[in-house]
Amino acid sequence: MSFTIPIGPYHPALEEPCKVQVICEGEIVQDVSLSVKYNFRGVEWLAERRNYHQAIALVERVCGICSNVHALTFCNALEGLAGLTVPERAQYIRTIMVELERLTSHALWAGIAAEVMGFQTLFMTCFAMREQLMDLLETISGNRIHYGMNCIGGVTRDLANPEAVRITVRRVRQTVTDQLIPLFTEDKTIHARCSGIGQMTKEQAVAWGAVGPTARASGLTEDIRQTSPYAAYNQLEFKVPVETSGDVFARVVVRLLEMVESCHIVEQALDQIPPGPIHHGPIFVEIPRGEAVARAEAPRGELFYYVSSDGTDIPCRVKIRTPSFVNLPTVRLMMLQANLADVPLINASIDPCYSCTSR
């Protein structure tokens, strides 16, 4: 006898509205259906009615966690269309901002994963560390979320105090290597909750089109920062952490190692950042007729933008493909035959962002 358990759209375990229907036989999940319509705001429709500068502020608000990378990718597409070269310093500042954002995003994810596992102390540790990064981002950009750093042809603010970045990043790296990694990898509770749960093999990851840390935990090495570098990534050296076991624990490890790599990237970028202008010249740029695409590695995986222009100041079409959109269907695969109690953790393990998925 199977029965259906509806969870959501509003549920204490969910940060955002989302409806999960779990079909169970006893404690074992037989099927799952996800509904993510609740966050639909029509961002793409709106972007086709705003001019390019307004659209940057709009696409930033697709997601509150990875807002900067949305604006960066949109600007990258427009710069490709207009044939602009972005000054070196601006490229480095973009890289630093994107990596700091990845750090806050992964710190948030680690905190929420710890909370889902019932490990409150670890949640507090992650959020305490995240606050340091939020302070830093506020010092650089003036806002804690939605930094407004990117514009067509460069960045809007210079990095006034690189030492502050260095100090915070050093502190964060210390917290990650000394506290988070040992706690997450050696703690018995976390092993019991994560190991062998939510399995996805490499073949399945390819077949379902998984991206980002979710795919890299299943043995895929794809990382847009390395395969098609943008911003200043071609001048920086970094490793792409890959795990092969494909369970929730592998996703935890991949994200933690990525945090260490992000710290490494920021430190390198601070060492190499050249002096110079942060913007290519005039603020208002004419976007010629044509179409362009841009890809970037958002904290959750590959982010894709398509922009088509007819020569006016309003885009013809803006298409956004977010990483959560492709990662969410894999949740069904991971949940089949899982225990009901593991459903929230498996769902959290891909770091789903419903406001990205349903724009």
Added chain:
Amino acid sequence: MRLIKKLVSMARRRSPWLFHLNTGGCNGCDIEFSACLAPRYDVEQAGILLVGSPRHADILCVTGPVTRGTRAALETIYAQMPEPKVVVALGNCPATCDVFAGSPAIEGPLDRILPVDVYVPGCPPRPHDLIKGVAQAVAILADQQPRDRRIIEGVNQ
């Protein structure tokens, strides 16, 4: 009876229970809201408790511009809350729809649907402002002033 009322009123003032509702925003305000629960801002030490059911809540904290998909749930949840109740609009989205204004998928701003007591501006508001907004809501709750409520079908019954 008067004594019990006084006690309840005091308890409500000292320990407001919040229900948090994202009506389809970008997530930014929700993250700031969860940052309020973390060690730095730690609202729980001020007696503010986040609850999982609207039936236990005194204050409804709404983020997001109220999309089509969430309107029905928003109205149900508001109706489920016991009186007296206070609505706090967190961020620019519930107040004005912010950048999403004009989209056909949006039913907001929030005051078209529910009576709003406190507005907290910002995109997103900083945690200090969120806490200040909740403090204002608590003051309204303690006063228990009858408010001029718009009657909305199915909401206030």
